[in-house]
Each structure stands twice: as C-alpha cells, then as structure tokens.
Amino acid sequence: MAPIDSDDNTTAGEGEELRAGRRRAARYVVPVAVMGVAAATIGLVPALADSGDPDLPKVTAEQLIEKIAKSDVEQLSGTVRISTDLGLPDLGGLESGLMSGMSGGPGPGGDEDGSAADPSAKLTELVSGTHTLRVAADGPDRQKLSLLENAAEYSLIHDGKDVWGYDSESNEVYHATTSGSAEQPEKEVPATPKDFADQALKAVDGTTSVTVDGTAQVAGRDAYRLVIKPKQEGSTVGAISVAVDAETGMPLKFTLTPSSGGAAVVDAGFTKVSFAKPDASTFDFTPPKGAKVTEADEAPEHGRKAEGGLAEEMDGLKGTDGLKGTDGPKVIGEGWNSIATFDTGGQGLPTASAGGDLGGFLGSFGDQVKGDFGSGTVFKTRLVNALITDDGKVYAGAVTKDALVKAADAAQ
Template sequence: MAPIDSDDNRTAGEGEELRAGRRKAARYVVPVAVMGVAAATIGLVPALADSGDPDLPKVTAEQLIEKIAKSDVQQMSGTVRINTDLGLPDLGGLESGLMSGMSAGPGAGGDGEGSAADPSAKLTELVSGSHTLRVAVDGPDRQKLSLMENAAEYSLIHNGDDVWGYDSKSNEVYHSTTSGSDGRPEKDVPRKDVPRKDVPEKDVPATPKDFADQALKAVDDTTSVTVGGTAQVAGRDAYRLVVEPKQDGSTVGAITVAVDAETGTPLKFTLTPASGGAAVVDVGFTKVSFAKPDASTFDFTPPEGAKVTKGDESAKAPEHGRPAEGGLAEGLDGLEVVGEGWNAIATFDTGARGGLPTASPDGDLGALGGFLGSFGDQVKGDFGSGTVFKTRLVNALITDDGKVYAGAVTKDALVKAADAAR
C-alpha cells in the first residue's frame, strides 16, 4: 500500500516493514464460504459506539496498523453483533433474495434444488438488517460461526478436513471436505502463518477483523489514517483507528476500527456515510475471550433425520470464489474498473439495449422492477440517458444502452464516468 497521511517521519526501511506488515494483516481470514460481488463491495465501513475512554499510551497510526499486522491471536471466542443499513426499501426479504441470486449459490435458487444449509446462500443474509453471531477460533483448522435466528440457528463449522453447514430450521446439513485439492498428504499440517490452499477464503465478512482487513487493503495515498482516541469494547481497552477518503465524490465518510490495546485484534468496525446519519455497517464484539475454546465446540454429527447434501452433489454448486452457471454474476465477464482509490467505479456492458426493463407489457413491474424503481433517479449527460439506483453507500448508473457504472461514489461521479467513456 502507498504511504499513509501522517505527520510522523520514518525511514525507507521502516516503510518497507510497515507495508509488509499490512500485507500480513490482510491475509488473516476465518474460512467459511463465498457470497459474490455484492458483499465484497459492501464490506468496507462501520461507526463506533463505546463505553468509555481508557487512558492508554499514545501511538501513531503506523504503530497501530503494525499492531494489527503483528497480532497473532490463534484462539478466541465471542459474540458479534452486525448491523447493516444500506437504506434499501423494505421489500419483505426480497433484497436478501436478490443478493443470494448474485452469489449463485445452489441454496438460493428457486428450483427447489440444493441445500438450505449451503453457506454460499445462507450467509448472504448478513448484508442487510441486524444479526447476532457466535464465533470460535482454534488455529487455522478449527473455526465455528453460528448465526442466531428467531427460535433457530445456522452453524458453519470447519474442523480439520471437514466443513459442515447446519440449518436447524429446515433440519438440513451441508458437508464438504478441504483435503486433497493440492495433492498434499493429510498429515501435512500447515504452518499457522501460511493460509491453507485447500481451505476457501471467506468472501462474506463476519467479524470485525474481516472488515478491518478489507478496509486496510484500501489504504493508499488517497487515504487519511489517524488515531482517533480510545474506547472500551466488550470490556476491553482499545484504540480507535480512523480511515477517511481524501478524495471528493466518495459516499464513504469514515471507517473506524477499535483495536484491542493488548492483542492488536480489531474488536469493532464502523462505516459511516459521507451523507451523515447512522452507520451503514457496524460490526463489533459484545463479548470476547482469548482463551482456547473447548475442543467439543467444533464437533458435529448430523442430527437424526436430517437431509445431508454433499458439496459435490449441490445443484449447480459454484467452485469456491467463482460464480456458478446461471448466476447474475455470470454477466460480469467484461467487468472493468475506472478511476482510482475511493473513487474507483466498476463498469460492464449488460448487452440489454434500452436499459433494464421497468415494466412488463401488462404494466406489472415484478420483483426486480419494483426493487429498482423504488429508488431510481433519471439522469442525462453526454453519454445519453439512464437511471441511477442509490443506496447509502453503493450507487449504480444503468444507461439506456445497457452499460452499468457502480461504486461507492456519488451520482455526479457516475455520470462523469459515463460521459468520459462515451
């Protein structure tokens, strides 16, 4: 990453160590499942609520990022609260369905195939609303994430070579294995500082560290990074790391990461929009422990009578990190990125002349038409005309000749990008 905006002086060697440390910080992930392009775009920011301002030794932004990078917490457990408010209209759960379709997960299809316990579909629920998660980690080979629901629970367990997903509401089980994909013997246990090649990385951020890693990847010379005081999160003393765009035109106001003063582990992540108001994404521990979880935490046996679906038996199951056939993401083959830093805009051509349809011949908008039409603005420019669909963070311009421009930027920035590409 490029240099941070800071008044502190450092040598070239120190700068190299800092960049190396950031690269290390960006690869610490809890492996779970894929979600698709939407979550990757959303996984940027949070607003911080705290319960005190502890008196801690002063640190610089560079030192705090180094603390995150050097954090080597291998064992922890706790409860995480996720609140996501993109400002989408209330469509009775349709927004989650659309996100599931984007991920092309087999459990998201309407054909009755696949498994309700498939994580590639189930975890898309995290992109909207409020959710409570219980997490446990014991090194690179054992993790558990449980999504708590009303009178139900969804659990994703990685234990050695096995990955289990269990949906108590439907009594369905999803099972896949992680061994053998790189020809390595099972007895070959990876070093703790090297990610396993046969374990899929998680594209759906679920813990404060997941979100913080995504945010730190965006740090470059278009970014200001400062230390914004201290806080107390889940009973732990923490520093606040504040990340802000320097560029005009971004919808991102600021990202605040609460970093545990003792371990360097991110405890809370908050993204506030440039327009003000409540956080778009707010993810934080309400309880946390760095003690070794009990080994039985990661044990799983399918309940009697449960429907068990093997990973390679799922209908149209995608490879980890790749969209399945027929998913909405399939149309993104020509995806390009214009601009840089916080003003980067993704663009592609849908091939749909006349723009996206807003009504059928009988006047029925349908689910997609209603979803888009509820927050679309008509715009014109040198490019022609089109419609801008807005959330509190991500905006998209769909032109009448079928081109799409999307990013965490303002409506004017999208129109300018479309004009420049004319």
C-alpha cells in the same frame, strides 16, 4: 383510578373524604416510583458502565496498522453483533424468497431443492438487518461460526478436513471436505470485525487518510480507534472506524459511515470476546439422527453469485474487482473514487415508455438522470451507486450520483 366517591354532598364528610382520597392517591406513588427507578436504571446504567475512554500509550497510525498485521490471535471465542444497512428496499419475505430461489435452482440431477444448510445461501442473510453471531477459533484448523436466529441457529463448523453446516430449524446438514486447512470457509463472507478491517486496510493508499483517533472500550477491552477516511470528494464512504485491541492487535469493532450521514452502513463489533482456548467439544460435530445430510459434491452447483454478497459490496469500494465476473470492466479514476464501467452492448434498461410494466417497475427503483452522455437510470444504495445509461453502459462505484454522471460525461 382512585375511587370517586360521593354523590353525597354533606360538608361534614367532605374534609374527611378529601384526606382519605389523598391517602389513597399517595399509595400510587409506589408503582410510579418503581417505574421511575426502572426508567432511570435503564437510562443511567449504560452511561455509568461506560467508564470513559481508557488511557493507553500513544501510537501512530503506521504502528497500529503494523500491529494489526502482526496480530496472531489463534484462539478466541466471542459474540459479534453485526448490522448492515445498505439502504436496499426492505423486501422482507420476498427477499428470502429470492434468496432461496437463487440457491434452489435446478441442479444436475434435476433435484429441485438445495440444502437449507448450505453456507453460501445462509450467510447471504447477513447482507441486511441486524444479526448476532458467535465465533470460536482454535488455530487455523478449527473454527466455528454460528448465526443466532429465533429459537434456531445456523452453525458453520470447520474441524480439520471437514466443513459442516448445520441448520437447526430445518434439521439439515451440509457437509464438505477441504483438501487441507488452507481454505477457510468463514472467509467467504466477511462476518467478523477482523474480516472487514482486512478489506478496509487493503484499500489504504495515497488517496486515504489514516489516523488514530483516541481510544475506546469494546467488549470490555481497551482499544485504539483507527479512522480511515477517503481524501477525495465524491466518495459515498464517509469514514471507516476500526477499534483495535490494544493488547493483541485484533480488530474488535468495525464501523463504516456513509458520507451522506445517518446510521452506519456496516457496524460489526464484538459484544463479548475471550482469548482463551475454546472448549474442544465446540468443534465436534456429528450429524444428528434423522437429519438430512447434503454432501457438497452432490449439492447442485448454484447460487455461487449470491455468495459474494457483502464481500462484493466491500470490494466495490475500490471499484476494481467488484465486477470480476463480467467481461472487461474498465476502471475510471483512482482510489476511493474509482468507478468500474463496462458496456453491456445491449439496450440498457427498458424504460417506462419502451419496456411497459417491467420498465416502469425497474424505473421506480432508480432515479432518471440526464447529461451530456444522454440519459440513464441511477440505482442507489447507501454505499454503492450504479448508473445504467440508455445505450447500455454501466458505471458503478462507491461514489455519489453526481460523480457517476460526471464520469459518464467524461467518457463520452
């Protein structure tokens, strides 16, 4: 960048030119130094801010689980970052198209479009990608959950009898009334680390090892790390780690790593949390002028299946009730390795040869497997795998492909 002077080759000028050139080059040290300092700051500050694991009195796993159970945090506000990577093919826009298609099915009144503010449709978005949520709670009657989007926000507000969903992007409002405070709308889809931790702790039984693995700092608070691991081979779940606030017993961070390694399948944690009473105005909501309000009873009954979403995936861990909706699923195996199986009674999937284009398309998402049971297709995510045999039997669970084939062989 330094100017290249000289076609002029006189020796007298050369020494001076060289010096001047050096002086010029020296000035560029400044921007380079600024960049260096910035890079060092970006690299080092997180490392320095991490003041190491806090010193906390030792507890056993049982004590810690009890602490979680006894935790009675009623007032909190905070920011949650949640990343899910189920290894589903990234369908991008197509995915949201499918979602809206699901939620926008024709309703009773022939009304084609569902409300963009319908919570079930909206929170399904959490199933993939990284999202930032804000949560606030003040007792069992008042909660708020906001999904932060680009220059928009989706808020779900529970205030006494009213449940409001507000989508600021489309300026649409969804309104439902609950009979009492018993129903907590937030719990339809697990979003906070506590929801996930509750699900995981339900799974704790004889086939599980639960240990306390030191301490950690989460959102500036001291926490114990509870690690839940399946004892058996064959599960796709590697480990579940829950950071539990030392003071309140509130789960602050939940991480599920698959046994195949790699990035966490679910990683939900507070980045900021406060246990002070949130401002009362947080839970006040009046539909803005001109907003389109959809009442829950008027809203077409739709997309209820989508609502399960992540919850189903979580339940699927135990295989037991992940497939509630279908007729008579049987459960093979126990604990983490349980596999739900049912007979569709049908033909199985159309294969590439038999089903033409559609078969080929579906087949491309799955792996063809063969065994004593015959042959079938395995559909894989990073957590839940499903084997659909050619004679129409379905085996699904949070287990590896081999375990599914073995189960199918055994059932033969």
